[in-house]
Every structure is written in structure tokens, then in C-alpha cells.
Amino acid sequence: MRLESLYQEVILDHYRHPQHKGLREPYDAEVHHVNPLCGDEVTLRVTLKGAAGEPVVADVSYDALGCSISQASASVMSELIIGKTVPEAMSLAEEFLRLMQSKGQLEPDEEVLGDGVAFAGVAKYPARIKCALLGWMAWKDATAQALEEQK
Amino acid sequence: MTLDVARIRKDFPILDRQVRDGQPLVYLDSANTSQKPRQVIERMDDFYERHNANIHRASHQLGEEATAAYEGARIKAAGFIGARDETEVVFTKNISEGINLVAYAMGNATAGQSGGSGSGRFRLGPGDEIVITEMEHHSNIVPWQLLCERTGATLRWFGVTDGGELNLSQAGDLISERTKLVALAHQSNVLGTINPVREIADRAHAAGALVLVDAAQSVPHMPVDVQELGADFLGFTSHKMCGPTGIGVLWGRRELLEEMPPFLGGGEMIESVWMDHSTFAPPPHKFEAGTMPIAEAAGLDAAIDYLTDIGLDAVRAHERELIAYALDALGTVPGLRIMGPTDPAARGAAISFTLGDVHPHDVSQVLDEHGVAVRAGHHCAWPLHRRYGIQASTRASFYLYNTTSEVDALVDGIGQAQRFFGGA
Numbered sequence: 406m407r408l409e410s411l412y413q414e415v416i417l418d419h420y421r422h423p424q425h426k427g428l429r430e431p432y433d434a435e436v437h438h439v440n441p442l443c444g445d446e447v448t449l450r451v452t453l454k455g456a457a458g459e460p461v462v463a464d465v466s467y468d469a470l471g472c473s474i475s476q477a478s479a480s481v482m483s484e485l486i487i488g489k490t491v492p493e494a495m496s497l498a499e500e501f502l503r504l505m506q507s508k509g510q511l512e513p514d515e516e517v518l519g520d521g522v523a524f525a526g527v528a529k530y531p532a533r534i535k536c537a538l539l540g541w542m543a544w545k546d547a548t549a550q551a552l553e554e555q556k
Numbered sequence: 557m558t559l560d561v562a563r564i565r566k567d568f569p570i571l572d573r574q575v576r577d578g579q580p581l582v583y584l585d586s587a588n589t590s591q592k593p594r595q596v597i598e599r600m601d602d603f604y605e606r607h608n609a610n611i612h613r614a615s616h617q618l619g620e621e622a623t624a625a626y627e628g629a630r631i632k633a634a635g636f637i638g639a640r641d642e643t644e645v646v647f648t649k650n651i652s653e654g655i656n657l658v659a660y661a662m663g664n665a666t667a668g669q670s671g672g673s674g675s676g677r678f679r680l681g682p683g684d685e686i687v688i689t690e691m692e693h694h695s696n697i698v699p700w701q702l703l704c705e706r707t708g709a710t711l712r713w714f715g716v717t718d719g720g721e722l723n724l725s726q727a728g729d730l731i732s733e734r735t736k737l738v739a740l741a742h743q744s745n746v747l748g749t750i751n752p753v754r755e756i757a758d759r760a761h762a763a764g765a766l767v768l769v770d771a772a773q774s775v776p777h778m779p780v781d782v783q784e785l786g787a788d789f790l791g792f793t794s795h796k797m798c799g800p801t802g803i804g805v806l807w808g809r810r811e812l813l814e815e816m817p818p819f820l821g822g823g824e825m826i827e828s829v830w831m832d833h834s835t836f837a838p839p840p841h842k843f844e845a846g847t848m849p850i851a852e853a854a855g856l857d858a859a860i861d862y863l864t865d866i867g868l869d870a871v872r873a874h875e876r877e878l879i880a881y882a883l884d885a886l887g888t889v890p891g892l893r894i895m896g897p898t899d900p901a902a903r904g905a906a907i908s909f910t911l912g913d914v915h916p917h918d919v920s921q922v923l924d925e926h927g928v929a930v931r932a933g934h935h936c937a938w939p940l941h942r943r944y945g946i947q948a949s950t951r952a953s954f955y956l957y958n959t960t961s962e963v964d965a966l967v968d969g970i971g972q973a974q975r976f977f978g979g980a
Contacts, residue, residue: 407576407577407925408922408925408976411921412918412921417977442933443916443917443932443933443948444933444934444938444941444948445917445947445948446947470947471915471917471947472916472917472918473915473917473918473977474917474918530921533917533921536917
């Protein structure tokens with residue numbers, strides 16, 4: 406059934422048990438993003454650690470209100486990118502965006518996207534793509550602000 | 557006055573469609589946009605196949621026919637809502653444009669433009685107030701916010717009660733000699749509440765204010781008479797009443813339309829154009845710049861014919877039965893909370909609800925999988941959702957072609973959503 410291909414068990418697990426949820430101190434930048442289509446919102450904080458000119462995502466914390474897709478996506482994203490360098494995390498964000506824009510035609514690489522591959526089914530539902538991207542867009546924005554601060 | 561729903565359904569080809577791998581379509585999103593009967597589709601086809609030309613400026617037979625179709629729709633619309641005559645009916649793109657037309661005319665009057673003599677009552681400044689309500693659609697909020705920003709006037713709000721009705725006890729405080737305009741929905745697109753427009757209009761008029769009614773959700777579903785409502789302006793949109801998208805109506809009292817400065821400038825809205833100034837056509841043409849949606853006007857004409865033949869009283873009676881049935885059926889679902897009045901007499905056929913922890917987007921996704929089309933989100937009424945401390949809701953909305961078995965399909969689907977997301 407199609408519903409299971411959209412709401413894969415991995416997504417429901419993250420929805421029921423979101424990882425890294427809850428706003429934490431200290432942080433370098435905080436953003437608030439909304440999805441104007443449905444009113445879903447996320448407040449997200451980023452902490453970067455500069456290691457020899459190559460900043461690392463030390464922490465991502467967030468508070469989010471929204472549907473299962475947007476909640477699970479923020480959870481999966483946090484798991485994926487915490488501990489990665491900013492360029493690595495940015496390239497994951499690009500990969501995830503490519504998957505979402507693929508109209509379901511892209512075979513995602515689990516080696517790269519981890520639990521993120523579970524969102525492949527979302528790409529077939531245009532109305533839900535923004536849900537899956539909400540947390541990622543917030544993270545990119547917060548990270549850009551944090552990097553700006555460091556200059 | 558019972559509707560022959562089986563016969564009505566045959567008029568709507570789309571209702572035979574299957575969606576999502578063979579599920580019959582259960583269309584419960586008519587407050588968003590209604591489906592279109594064959595009669596409307598055929599009238600538009602006929603226009604393009606036989607009568608298409610531009611209106612008013614083509615000196616040939618097709619031009620005459622197209623003009624007759626367009627102006628005939630205006631006469632039809634005027635009669636449909638009880639206007640004094642068709643010069644009070646302005647065609648717009650949709651109701652948002654109709655409301656913006658009034659807001660921009662007021663802004664233009666404030667900037668010193670005139671539509672004729674005595675546009676002073678449309679001028680706004682600091683100390684003046686515009687009153688709206690917490691249950692408005694964004695289209696009846698944002699134009700007034702923008703107007704207040706431009707003019708320094710103050711925007712004030714009727715609150716809503718826990719039961720989903722306007723808090724009329726605020727009327728004495730809100731409506732005063734400072735009030736220039738009261739703008740409110742005849743029927744809420746989220747709560748379904750039918751507002752006591754006449755009572756508020758009488759108060760507004762006693763204070764010297766004008767009244768604009770957003771009738772997008774009422775005109776398609778019940779008999780509406782602008783004189784009985786005591787409105788000064790009333791807007792509605794074709795696509796929610798079996799007609800095509802792209803055309804709406806702004807009705808206004810003739811003397812007001814005459815005084816108002818124009819909104820959009822361009823062809824057809826002028827009387828005479830010089831290099832240093834222009835003069836304008838009398839209403840309604842003063843407000844219709846450029847080539848208008850002509851085939852859409854023909855479609856709207858057909859939609860009004862269609863609804864008039866069936867009878868708006870009969871439509872309302874049918875929907876009241878559906879609402880009563882749906883309120884009962886939804887009331888049996890554990891954890892489901894209905895927004896708005898629980899008395900079918902006090903509400904229209906849009907029913908919004910929350911379902912415990914299951915997010916409306918997820919509810920609508922499961923419903924969609926079962927062929928049931930609803931809307932999820934804030935329904936362009938964000939302040940209203942904040943008022944109730946919720947982020948979003950699921951809305952099922954009914955029309956003349958819906959049946960009680962479709963309500964059953966909705967309730968079944970909601971049960972599936974609860975099972976699917978159970979324990980979340």
C-alpha cells in the first residue's frame with residue numbers, strides 16, 4: 406500500500422521518538438522558520454566548533470510543531486549532521502534536497518543519507534516536500550548566520 | 557425540498573473519477589473550490605466555439621454576442637443577490653481582488669484622488685478605525701492591514717468566543733464614530749459560523765461606518781440578499797459556487813461606487829484620456845480595467861442558472877441535513893474536537909476539527925489515500941487558529957453533490973488515520 410511507502414517505519418519511529426529535540430544552550434545562531442502552507446514551525450539552534458579553519462557542527466537543537474514528516478525529518482537531519490564538518494553537512498543537505506526534487510525518480514544512497522533515504526517516498530507527494538525540507542532549510546539558514554558571526 | 561442528489565451528481569463528470577489507484581473520489585473540499593457541472597463547462601465551451609470576441613470594443617457580430625454574454629452575466633449576478641441593478645455589480649478576478657479594490661479605493665481617496673464628488677467618506681487618517689474579526693480569511697485581513705499602514709488608521713478586531721461565535725459584547729466598544737468601515741465574513745471558512753451581519757451592519761450604520769461583507773462561503777450555499785443583510789459592499793467568487801475560477805463579484809451601493817476613485821487603471825475603465833489627466837467611465841466599468849474574464853463570466857452565468865434552478869433554499873436544506881449527520885458521526889470519534897458551533901442552524905457546511913496528537917497533514921494524507929479529499933492547514937485563517945491555540949486543523953466541507961455515505965467514508969478514513977498513527 407502506498408501509505409507505507411510514504412510513512413516508512415523509520416519515519417514513524419523518528420516521529421514518535423525524535424532525536425536531539427529540545428532547545429539547548431549554548432548556541433551560535435537561532436532561527437525560526439515556518440511553512441506558510443500549513444503553519445508548521447521550527448525553532449532551531451546551531452553550535453559550530455572551529456577546528457583549524459574547518460568548522461564542525463557541534464550541536465543542533467530544535468523545537469518543532471508539525472506533521473510527522475517535518476518532525477521526523479528534523480530528527481533524522483540532526484542525527485546525520487551532528488559531528489560532521491560544515492561542508493560535509495552542506496553536501497548532505499544538497500543531497501537531501503536533490504532527493505526531494507527527484508519526483509521519486511532518484512534511488513537514494515543509504516551510505517550517504519542514512520535514515521534520510523526513508524524520505525524517498527515523500528518526493529512523490531508535492532504537497533509534502535516542504536514538510537520534509539523545513540528543518541534542513543532552517544539549519545542551512547542558522548549555519549550561514551553562525552558562520553557570518555564568526556567572521 | 558429534498559434534493560435529488562443522485563441526479564445532481566450525474567451533472568458533475570469529475571465525481572465519477574477514481575483517484576489513488578482506483579478509489580472512488582469523495583470530494584469534501586468545496587469550501588476550497590467547488591466542482592463544476594456539465595452545464596457550466598458546456599456554456600464556456602460554447603462561448604469559445606461560437607461567440608468568442610473581445611467585448612465593448614469589437615464592432616462585429618461576434619463582438620456583440622460576446623458583450624451580450626458578459627453583460628448578461630452581470631444582470632444575472634445582480635438579480636441573484638438582490639442588487640438594485642447591474643451597475644452595482646463589478647467583476648473582479650476573485651474576492652481577494654474585490655476586497656483590495658475597496659481598500660485601494662480608500663487609500664487612493666486618502667491620497668487625494670476622487671471618483672467623482674464627495675469621496676471624503678473614503679479618506680482615512682490617524683484616529684480613524686477599521687474593524688474586522690478574528691475569524692476572517694487572510695483576504696479580509698491583509699488588505700486592511702496594508703491600508704492602515706498606508707494611512708495611519710487603526711485596525712481593530714472582534715474576538716471570537718470559545719464556541720466559535722463573534723463576541724458581540726465588544727460591539728459597543730469597537731464600533732464608534734471613529735469607525736470608517738466594518739469588514740466581516742458572512743460565514744467563516746473554518747468554523748462554519750454564520751455571522752449576524754444585519755445586527756452588526758445596523759450598529760455600524762448608526763455610527764456612520766460602511767459595511768463590507770465577505771460572502772465567499774455563503775453565496776454558494778444559501779439565499780443571500782444584499783438589502784436584507786444591510787451591506788454596503790459584498791464580495792463573492794465564482795469558483796466556490798460551481799462556476800469557473802478567474803472571476804468574482806464585488807457588489808457595492810451605486811452611490812458609493814460613484815464616489816470611489818478607481819483601483820486599477822487601463823483600457824475600458826476610462827471616459828477620456830489626455831496627456832495630463834484622465835476621466836473615468838461610470839461604475840461598474842470604472843473598476844474593470846483591461847480585458848476581463850469573458851468566458852468565465854459566461855460560466856458564472858451558467859452556474860447561477862444551475863443553482864437557481866435547483867434552488868438555494870433546497871441546497872441549504874440539504875447541507876443542513878449533511879451537517880447534522882456529520883456532526884453526529886464525527887462526534888463519535890474519540891479524541892476528535894470540532895471547531896465552531898454544534899448547532900446545524902448556526903453554521904454552514906464547512907467542518908474543521910482536530911484529532912488529538914495526529915497532525916492534520918497526516919490525517920489528510922491518510923484520507924487522500926482512501927480517495928477522500930479534504931483540506932489541512934490553517935485555511936488562510938492563521939489568527940483564528942492562534943486564538944484556539946492550535947496550529948492547524950483538518951477541514952471537510954460539503955456541497956449540494958455530497959451524500960451521507962461520503963460522510964461515512966470520511967469517518968472511516970479518520971479511524972484509519974488514528975490506527976495508523978496510534979501511539980504516536
